[in-house]
Each structure stands twice: as structure tokens, then as C-alpha cells.
Amino acid sequence: MSAANSSPEGNCKFAIPKKGRLFQKVDDLLKGAGIEYTRAPRLDVAVCKDLPITLVFLPASDIAKYVGEGNVDIGITGLDVVEESAVKVDRVMDLGFGACKLCVQAPVADKITDVSTLAGGRIVTSFPVLSKQFFAKFDKEKGVTTKITEVSGSVEAACGLGLADAVVDLVETGTTMRAAGLEVVGEVLATESILISNPNCGHPDIVKMLTRRIEGYMVAKKYVMISYNISNDLLEAALKITPGKKSPNITALAETDYKAVTCLVLKKEMNKKMDELHDIGATDILTFALSNTRM
Template identity: 35%
Template sequence: MLKIAIQAKGRLNEESMSLLADAGISAASGSRKLISKAKGFPMEILYLRDDDIPQAVAMGVADIGIVGLNEVAEKGEKVDEVMSLGFGACRISIAVPRETEYTDATWLNGRRVATSYPHILAKYFADNNISAEIHEIAGSVEIAPTVGMADAIFDIVSSGGTLIQNGLREVEQVFFSEAVLIATPSLPDEKLAEIDKLKFRLRSILDSRDMKYVLMNLPRTAVDEAVKILPGMKSPTLLPLTQPDWCSLHVVIPESELWEKIELLKNIGAEDILILNLENIIR
């Protein structure tokens, strides 16, 4: 049986549990217990602080874990990055007070920078030949310049709203992160086989996200042109209609291309277009 560590509470917890649920795996909420047995897959779920997950996986306390790539990089534990999970996207950036006359990264020389990610920041300073003092803070990093604890901060940015509220502006984007599945190195073959099964389920969910299933009626004379517009995953599916000059065409389209393609299809005579959400894509 696999043991998986996920964040006990917060956004990554919610999105991790949602992904597992979409893959047919359910368990009790982490707010009620520290460990629970999953239903729908041979797995136990450990609910931990996000910054404890890399160590737990490296030690083999958990076989796998879902955690932000930023925590993996910061802790420096020996774990295998198995797959990216497509959620929890953020960046870690340097921000300075809004009125600061910041030019480039050399401005940081001789300054004090507050952060909860000292190892990632130290690597950035070393890579860019910057000599600055790193002041480690466990929380509320964004208030450090206001209270005189630092000249700048190095912290997670999602929308940037928190920076604006605290009179800061982002000046350097240093590290880009998202949720990843990590694993203990050198697991036995039977556990690797279980991880492959889990990856298969998760990949079917991730592949279906941001994709739409589109059905339409189309004049047979327009099929060749429609195929050029919609190559599909291999090629569009074509079905006959009782009306001999018409057919039904089915295809999967990335959501980002949907409306552009729909306009082109309408122009060549497509009618009665249906757009459906996908739950899974099994390749």
C-alpha cells in the first residue's frame, strides 16, 4: 500500500484532494485526522505541513507526496520528481517598496532581503554575483520593509495583490513553481508499479483539463476543409446522418483554440455545434 503526503490545509490541500477525487480516490479531510485510508486505491494519506513533505518523502515516511516545487527546491531533500500536476502555479520574486528607485539586481548589493526561502535566494545571489544579507522570516514577509527589518523581500507571488496592499512592487521574478508529485528514491518494484497506476489515473485527468469535446453537423462537401481546421487527437471522427449530404463530426479541441475554430467551422457551413466538458482522456 502506498503512503502519500499532502498538505494538511490550504489551497494545495483542496486542489490535491480534488485531483484525487477526480481519479476515483477519496478520503477523509485533513482537518479531522492526520492520516486516513483512501477508498478507490490502495493508499494511505498523511496530512502534513507543506514544508515537511519533502523530508517525509526523502526519509520514506511517505512513499510519494504532492507539494510545491518551491518547497522541494528550498529543502534540498533527495527525492524524485515524478510528474507536474498543473495546479498551484506561483512564482517567488524580489519586491521592493513602491517608491524605491530600483534599476536592476545590482541594487541589492549591500541590502538586506527578508524571505522564507533563504536557500533559493542564496543560490540566486550566488548565480548573479550579488552580495546581500539574507534575513530569514517564518511568516508575514511582506511587512518587513515597512517595519524597517529589510530593504526588500523575496516571497511567493500569485496575483500580486498582497504586494500592492503592502506598498511593494515586484522587480525580479526568480523561481517559478507548481504542484509536483515526488517520490522516495529507490522504492521497491511493487511500489513503483502502484505509482505507475496512480500516474495513469492522474494523467488521464490532467490531459482532459482545458480540452473540449465538440460535435457538429457538417455538409459532406466541407469535410476536407474541416479536417484541415481540426486535425483532432489523431483525426476527427466522422459519422453519417440520415440526410445524405450531411455528416456529424466529433473532435477534441484545446479550450484556448475553441472559439477561433468555431468561427472557422461556421464559415464553412457547420451547424448545431455542441460543446461538452471532458472528464478523462485515456491514451
């Protein structure tokens, strides 16, 4: 690297996807966790503000290899990339986005109901390692060898062009798959974005700090704080509606017949909980958005 495109000595090198939807998700995650940086045009590194961390922008498909080989200390990529790369890394935490499935897909017209019938056939994929592992058991049972052909893109077109009997590719919504006249006939792997580290990472304190920050931000995205007043005789019923993530905070009011309750509720259940509390007699029901947490 040139001096402008290098990491200060002693910094923890953190690989993240350099572009696309996954980059945007990771960028939002880092901002929410207070990881601030400025990336200069056409440079592949950025030094974080007030933290000894250097972000390294790489293709998502290369990140597991760089982490596993120790070229960078930590990274964010998909579990599918980690498994395909066949490198040893520590799975620090699951990040809750980028969820999809790596699936065997065959033409709908072929009406395949047993994925093992494809053993010995032609498979086109961007995941040759995982595909070979998946079909190995069927090959052994049937005494055949499935031909796995690696391509870098346009996997779905292979069957229509007569190049494959089936493909192995990621399925998120299934729109692209259905448009190509394919259907899922077998699942290879369920995947999502994960934070990984090199087993010999020299920055354990930074990994722990990042984990705390990311966990705090993920909780903040998932929950809201709800606050309400409730009479003592209705408190038990109210707590059944809002048991909290761990437990509610209950405070005595100047009016001794009432208590104030605050706790976390799932954001997706917020309005339902407010309606239920109102219906049993709670008053002054308020919700508050969270920017970050430490649980």
C-alpha cells in the same frame, strides 16, 4: 503514530497538503482521478477506498522533506518547496495549478532596476536556501555577503518596518506585494504544484497508475468533445478548424455526401470553434463534457 492514525502495512504512503487552497485543489484532483477516501476528524491519515494507498496530511512546506527522506513514498507540493528543501526526489509530473513566481521584491520608492545592487544588503524571506543561492553569484562578483534572515510570515512588512532592503517571496497576483509598496526587481524561480516520489519508492506500479489517472482527469478538465456533421466538400475546411488533440474521428453517414466528425477541442475555445463550424456550414454541432480520459 497510534493505530487509528497509522498506515496499513504495505500501503503506498501519499502526502498531500493538510489545509488551505492547495489542499482544496489537490482534493478536487484526487476525486477527479477516482481516489476516494474518508478522513476522520483530527486524524492525519486516511486509507483510500479500494486502493492500497494511505493519504498522509502534512503542511505543504514539509512534504518534500518527508518524501526525500523516505518517510512517505509520494507527495504533492510546490516546486519551490522541493528546491528550498534541498532533498533528492523524482519529479513525476507537473499538475497545472498553484503557479506563481518566487521573486525579489523591493520598495517602489527605491526605484531599483538592477537586482544585483541589493547584494550585501538585508533580505528577509521564508526561502533562505533559494535566496542564498540567488544572491551567491552577486556576492562573489562584488566581494560582499548578503544577509539573509528567515521569517515564517508577514514577509512583505519587513521593508516597511525597516528590517530589510528587500524581500524574497511568492507572487501570484501581486495584490499583497503592491499593497505593501513593493515591486518585483528579480525572479528567483517559477513554480507550480508537482507530484513527486522518493527515488527508491517501492510502489512504481501505483505511481504509474496515479499518473495515468491524473493525466486523464487533467485532459478532461482542459478539453471537451465536439461532434458535428459536415458535407464532403467542406470536410477539409472543417478539419482545419478542429484538428483534434491527436486526430479527428471521421465516420461515414447513411447520407453519402456527409461525414460525422468527433474530436477534442480546448474548453476555452469551444464556443469559438462552434461558431466557426456553423459559419462554414456544419450542422448538428454538439459538445460533451468529459469526466475522465485515457489518452
